[in-house]
Amino acid sequence: MPRPPAWLSRFAPRPPQKITPLWGIIFLVVLLLGGLLLTKAAQELDTRLGYRSPVAAERGAEAGTTPRERMLAQLAAEEAEEARTRPYEEPEYRAVPRVGSRVAIWVVAQLKLLFAAFVLAVPMFVLIIEFIGYRSKDPRYDRLAYEFTSLLSPAFAMTAGFGGVMTLMLVALYPKFMSYLMGVFSATLLPYFVLLFAEAALFYTYYLSWGKIGPRIHLFLGLMLNLVGTALMFVANAWLTFMATPSGVSESGALISVWDAVNNYTWMPINIHRLIANIAFGGSIAGAYAAFQFLNAKTAEERAHYDWMGYIGNFIAVAGFLPLPFAGYWLASEIYAYSQTMGITMMGGAFSWLFIIQAVIIGALFLGINYYLWLGMGRVEKGQVGKGLIPGLLLVISLCFIVWATPRSPITTSEEVAAMGGSSHPVLGYLGVMSAKNTAVNLIILATFVSFVLYRRSAKRLRVGWAKAGTLVQVGILLAAAATVLFYGIKGYFVSAEVRIGYSIPQVLSVLLAMVLVTTLDMMMQRSAESNPVHWGRMPVRAQYVLIFLAVSFTWLMGLMGYLRSGLRLHWHVYGVIRDTSPDAFTPTLGFATSVVSVTVLVFFSLIGFIFWLAALGHKKKLAVAVEEPAPAAAALPAGTAAQPAPGYARGPVEETP
Amino acid sequence: MRVPVPVKLLGLVLGSTLFYTWVGRMVPQKEVLAPEVVEMAADMPTEEMVEVGQEIFNGKGLCNTCHTIGSSGALRFPDLDGIATTAAARIDGLDALAYLAQSIYEPDAYIVPGFSPGMPAIDKPPIALSDDEIKAVVAYLQTLGGEATITMATQLPFAAGAEVTSDVDPPGGEDATAELTGDAGVGTAAATTLTPAGAAGGGGAGLLARYGCTACHATEPGGEETLAGVGSRLSRQEIRRWLIDHEPPLPATYVERVTLAEVRSLTDYLASLEEAQ
Numbered sequence: 002m003p004r005p006p007a008w009l010s011r012f013a014p015r016p017p018q019k020i021t022p023l024w025g026i027i028f029l030v031v032l033l034l035g036g037l038l039l040t041k042a043a044q045e046l047d048t049r050l051g052y053r054s055p056v057a058a059e060r061g062a063e064a065g066t067t068p069r070e071r072m073l074a075q076l077a078a079e080e081a082e083e084a085r086t087r088p089y090e091e092p093e094y095r096a097v098p099r100v101g102s103r104v105a106i107w108v109v110a111q112l113k114l115l116f117a118a119f120v121l122a123v124p125m126f127v128l129i130i131e132f133i134g135y136r137s138k139d140p141r142y143d144r145l146a147y148e149f150t151s152l153l154s155p156a157f158a159m160t161a162g163f164g165g166v167m168t169l170m171l172v173a174l175y176p177k178f179m180s181y182l183m184g185v186f187s188a189t190l191l192p193y194f195v196l197l198f199a200e201a202a203l204f205y206t207y208y209l210s211w212g213k214i215g216p217r218i219h220l221f222l223g224l225m226l227n228l229v230g231t232a233l234m235f236v237a238n239a240w241l242t243f244m245a246t247p248s249g250v251s252e253s254g255a256l257i258s259v260w261d262a263v264n265n266y267t268w269m270p271i272n273i274h275r276l277i278a279n280i281a282f283g284g285s286i287a288g289a290y291a292a293f294q295f296l297n298a299k300t301a302e303e304r305a306h307y308d309w310m311g312y313i314g315n316f317i318a319v320a321g322f323l324p325l326p327f328a329g330y331w332l333a334s335e336i337y338a339y340s341q342t343m344g345i346t347m348m349g350g351a352f353s354w355l356f357i358i359q360a361v362i363i364g365a366l367f368l369g370i371n372y373y374l375w376l377g378m379g380r381v382e383k384g385q386v387g388k389g390l391i392p393g394l395l396l397v398i399s400l401c402f403i404v405w406a407t408p409r410s411p412i413t414t415s416e417e418v419a420a421m422g423g424s425s426h427p428v429l430g431y432l433g434v435m436s437a438k439n440t441a442v443n444l445i446i447l448a449t450f451v452s453f454v455l456y457r458r459s460a461k462r463l464r465v466g467w468a469k470a471g472t473l474v475q476v477g478i479l480l481a482a483a484a485t486v487l488f489y490g491i492k493g494y495f496v497s498a499e500v501r502i503g504y505s506i507p508q509v510l511s512v513l514l515a516m517v518l519v520t521t522l523d524m525m526m527q528r529s530a531e532s533n534p535v536h537w538g539r540m541p542v543r544a545q546y547v548l549i550f551l552a553v554s555f556t557w558l559m560g561l562m563g564y565l566r567s568g569l570r571l572h573w574h575v576y577g578v579i580r581d582t583s584p585d586a587f588t589p590t591l592g593f594a595t596s597v598v599s600v601t602v603l604v605f606f607s608l609i610g611f612i613f614w615l616a617a618l619g620h621k622k623k624l625a626v627a628v629e630e631p632a633p634a635a636a637a638l639p640a641g642t643a644a645q646p647a648p649g650y651a652r653g654p655v656e657e658t659p
Numbered sequence: 660m661r662v663p664v665p666v667k668l669l670g671l672v673l674g675s676t677l678f679y680t681w682v683g684r685m686v687p688q689k690e691v692l693a694p695e696v697v698e699m700a701a702d703m704p705t706e707e708m709v710e711v712g713q714e715i716f717n718g719k720g721l722c723n724t725c726h727t728i729g730s731s732g733a734l735r736f737p738d739l740d741g742i743a744t745t746a747a748a749r750i751d752g753l754d755a756l757a758y759l760a761q762s763i764y765e766p767d768a769y770i771v772p773g774f775s776p777g778m779p780a781i782d783k784p785p786i787a788l789s790d791d792e793i794k795a796v797v798a799y800l801q802t803l804g805g806e807a808t809i810t811m812a813t814q815l816p817f818a819a820g821a822e823v824t825s826d827v828d829p830p831g832g833e834d835a836t837a838e839l840t841g842d843a844g845v846g847t848a849a850a851t852t853l854t855p856a857g858a859a860g861g862g863g864a865g866l867l868a869r870y871g872c873t874a875c876h877a878t879e880p881g882g883e884e885t886l887a888g889v890g891s892r893l894s895r896q897e898i899r900r901w902l903i904d905h906e907p908p909l910p911a912t913y914v915e916r917v918t919l920a921e922v923r924s925l926t927d928y929l930a931s932l933e934e935a936q
Binding site: 297578 | 664667668671672673675676677679680682683684686687688689690691692693694721724725735777778779783784785786787
């Protein structure tokens with residue numbers, strides 16, 4: 002039978018396509034929105050025209066208008082006349098209907114900040130990954146760096162878009178305050194705009210020239226991109242930290258020194274805190290992207306690639322997350338140094354309960370991070386060296402989590418207060434004080450570090466002669482750090498507050514020192530070590546959901562702490578200098594604040610989901626082209642476990658644990 | 660049924676967010692309002708100054724954020740129990756009134772041994788109490804271990820334009836009132852008259868009206884359910900117990916909404932009705 006011509010094939014009957022439930026939901030939502038919009042349009046039309054009986058319509062046609070239209074026209078004329086004669090007066094504030102100016106700015110600013118954090122963080126670790134690829138001559142690192150960078154392009158547009166909207170909203174809604182702030186920082190505006198354009202130019206050059214220019218020049222571009230991005234953030238941080246801890250102005254707000262206004266009490270602590278937090282946040286979002294792609298992967302190659310990418314993302318997030326509490330201590334101490342009142346408002350006043358919410362999130366984050374690391378040991382052949390320690394680590398982390406989330410004064414009725422003999426529980430109250438909480442957080446960090454060391458160790462077979470002794474020294478260091486933390490934690494109950502505050506320093510230093518010493522020893526011991534095969538892609542699906550949960554938690558935490566930073570100003574635009582006299586000059590309840598944070602997080606993840614989808618469009622094709630030999634179909638793999646690795650991944654250079 | 664990955668992801672993101680929102684709603688909910696402007700009559704009697712001062716101490720002055728009254732152990736700032744007595748002995752050449760004024764206007768001038776500097780000048784932003792408000796706070800502090808002697812006419816040392824001398828006057832008259840005006844926090848300006856025992860909109864009398872207590876109880880003498888003189892008939896504990904375990908049971912609008920702070924405020928107000936009667 003002769004074959005029909007090719008053009009005819011388009012008219013041939015096609016096999017029925019499977020319609021997923023998701024399309025049904027999308028269809029319903031579109032239908033519902035369409036219906037609502039049509040109803041609204043019909044209502045407006047009706048309101049504008051009014052109902053007219055045939056007789057009235059006939060009479061109206063003769064007169065040209067209905068009585069209602071004539072009255073509306075008269076009203077409009079009166080309003081226009083009033084507007085013409087009214088003298089110009091600049092309003093202090095303008096309001097956004099329904100939600101109010103503050104909530105509107107809050108959501109837009111937070112979204113802008115989240116995208117900006119991502120845009121600033123990703124180039125930092127991309128540069129490092131690209132550099133590793135350049136030094137090791139391993140093209141996988143270069144491809145990974147490029148894939149991370151590809152996420153930036155839409156995120157960059159989002160940042161610019163939200164930034165523009167936020168600026169317009171601030172100028173429109175808070176004209177007088179913005180006029181004041183821009184007056185103080187007018188000298189920083191030009192450098193800011195120059196840096197902004199330089200950032201955009203460098204980013205697009207860096208992204209679009211990938212593989213087209215020499216690697217050294219490309220790395221230099223990446224370095225410049227990071228430097229400019231960091232400088233940009235520092236300038237913007239000067240404005241917002243000035244609002245909380247102003248300096249360089251007189252009591253009445255008159256500018257004395259721009260540099261002092263920039264270099265206020267919390268400027269550098271916020272710069273450092275944000276820099277580290279951005280890395281943790283960016284890593285977690287990159288991890289979530291990898292998890293998203295892993296879950297949608299069709300081949301073993303894709304799974305292996307995205308498992309590795311998820312691991313890197315999580316590693317970066319943890320690397321940023323562990324020193325974050327220490328940066329937080331510094332920031333808090335600077336707040337106390339600036340104003341005891343503000344410090345006590347933060348820790349013992351209106352915001353003290355916020356730290357219980359924070360403890361719950363950070364506890365969940367630590368549990369998630371450790372769980373992911375423990376699951377990751379399964380992808381290493383003979384990688385069960387530390388498996389026996391996992392229950393102990395889980396116990397330590399859980400106990401510390403409980404201590405950290407225990408409030409000093411629980412929610413009680415007056416009868417319960419009477420029964421307890423005060424607002425604190427006679428026993429549990431002791432867990433709510435700073436000594437217990439500092440001890441708990443330091444021990445959680447230490448336990449997480451141990452999980453990470455165990456993971457690293459599981460991927461290696463040590464060959465140095467002193468491996469056993471070295472391991473014993475490592476254990477000794479970790480135990481000594483834990484003992485130091487516990488010692489100062491207990492001693493803190495028996496000394497004055499002034500002395501007790503100082504105890505956080507040896508606690509923190511002992512943990513940091515232990516981390517540095519153990520890592521150094523580990524690196525020395527692993528110099529001539531042999532690698533155990535790492536089966537990238539052999540990871541339970543639930544591990545990918547853990548990565549996404551971590552990204553949501555990081556984002557939520559950023560939103561919550563952003564509220565704290567801004568809320569500490571209470572009813573001041575510039576603390577103690579420019580008072581907020583708008584209708585929003587009060588601090589909302591934590592319940593309200595958390596609802597706003599949640600809305601912001603959901604909007605962010607809707608947009609970031611869209612970005613993931615966009616990025617996925619290009620990369621799947623590239624990945625498929627890169628792998629010559631087709632992998633077994635995903636459907637043929639055992640349920641609950643990830644794909645077996647393709648040859649190129651299982652026995653190739655991927656065996657190295659980055 | 661196999662749940663599609665996008666639905667699982669949606670569930671995870673929504674579930675995590677809702678969980679954290681729930682945690683945020685579980686903790687105590689408090690709205691911190693912008694402080695109100697207290698305008699005090701020039702002839703306000705000292706007793707009323709004490710009451711206004713106590714309100715400022717626990718409210719817009721933020722004094723109780725750091726200072727305790729009657730606490731011991733490891734404290735961040737000095738406890739103020741008996742401060743009226745100790746103030747006189749702190750610095751040679753400064754009497755109690757001058758010392759209290761100095762501590763408020765120039766807190767770093769003298770640091771109590773064992774404590775660190777850290778108190779802001781209370782007449783400056785962000786707290787920025789007026790001279791009259793500070794006089795009221797001083798009046799209250801004088802009652803902690805002593806008797807209030809300051810009047811509205813007293814010129815406090817260290818205040819703006821004041822001579823560095825203390826001028827202790829006898830208590831003033833009894834008819835004066837303090838007018839409390841200001842922003843109620845959400846853009847609606849409110850103006851009320853402050854009567855003794857903190858009977859402002861947010862004080863005991865205001866709470867009585869807000870929770871509908873005045874539907875059954877009058878505060879003037881006469882009638883079976885009058886609260887006049889309740890401070891003489893019942894102890895503070897009994898009043899407090901009565902506010903919690905009322906017979907017949909009070910409506911849900913009170914039981915479910917009243918806070919511990921409001922119970923305290925109501926107790927203070929009702930106990931103070933002793934003097935008024």
